[in-house]
Amino acid sequence: MSEKSYRVVQWATGTVGKTALKHFIENPAIELAGVWVSNPEKVGKDAGELVGLPATGVITTSDVEQIIATDADCVFFAGLRQDLDLYCRFLRSGKNVVSAAGPFNPTKRYRDEFEKIEAACREGGTSYHGCGVHPGFSGDILPLTLTRLMNRIDRIEVTEVIDKLRNRWSTSRSWASVAIPTSCSPTPAARPKPPMPSKARWPWSSKDWARRSRS
Known part of the structure; x- marks a missing residue:
């Protein structure tokens, strides 16, 4: 008896998207149905070429x-920013949607977004799941x-680290979340660097480093 396969579309091929694409190509339970890319240099290429695998x-x-x-069971959305209208188009067309960009939890804050998603799911007979490494795995499971x-267990502490210089969109969202105007946001050039620790004191703890950064 052959194993059921699922036709999946990979949307976007950045860091997360390429990792997912490689998994989809190599997983016998997945049939790659399509790949959407935003970079013009990637258009027209075989999906396998993007991740160092044989032609698909x-x-x-x-x-x-x-x-x-495209006839597909699911779209894995790995775009940098969530696109609610696009999600709903996929859902209404009969494709389930998994998004690493969210929204994630149907809380009061995101009630309007999820009501829109749920309406599209009912219309298309589909489902939506928002997940990722965080939230969904590293800070949860x-x-x-x-x-x-x-x-x-005395305490559980989870620390998230992100390169704010490479992920400028996330940086702007972070400053906005703490109500710091963009015009007043500190820049790497304006932010004083803490002194490097001596070999005798290395490694400093994160608390030591934070305390010296504030001094």
Whole structure:
């Protein structure tokens, strides 16, 4: 009895998208149905070429309508920014959507977004799932899983690290979330650098480094 396969579209091929694309190509339970790319230099290439794998016969496209018309069970959305209208088009066309860009939790804050998504799901008979490494794994499932190895837990601390210089969009959102005007946002050039620790004191703890950074 052959294993059921699922036709999946990969949307965007950045860091997260390429990781997912490689998995889809190599997973026998997945049939790659299409790949959407935003970079003109990637258009028209075989999907396998983007991730260092043999040819798949699936050619990349930047045509949204082509992806909408593609017969697929699911779209994995790995774009930098969430696109609610696009999600709903996928959902209404009969494609389930998994998004690493969110929204993630149907809280009061995101009520309007999820009502729109749920309406599209009802219309298309589909489903939506927002997930990623964080939230969804590193700050949620992984710590709880690791606790099974412990006989005593005093505290669980999860630290998220991001390169704000490379991810400028995330940087602007972070400043906005703490109500700091963009015009007043500190820049790397204006921010004093803490002194490098001596070899005798290395490694400093994160608390030491933070304290010296504020001084």
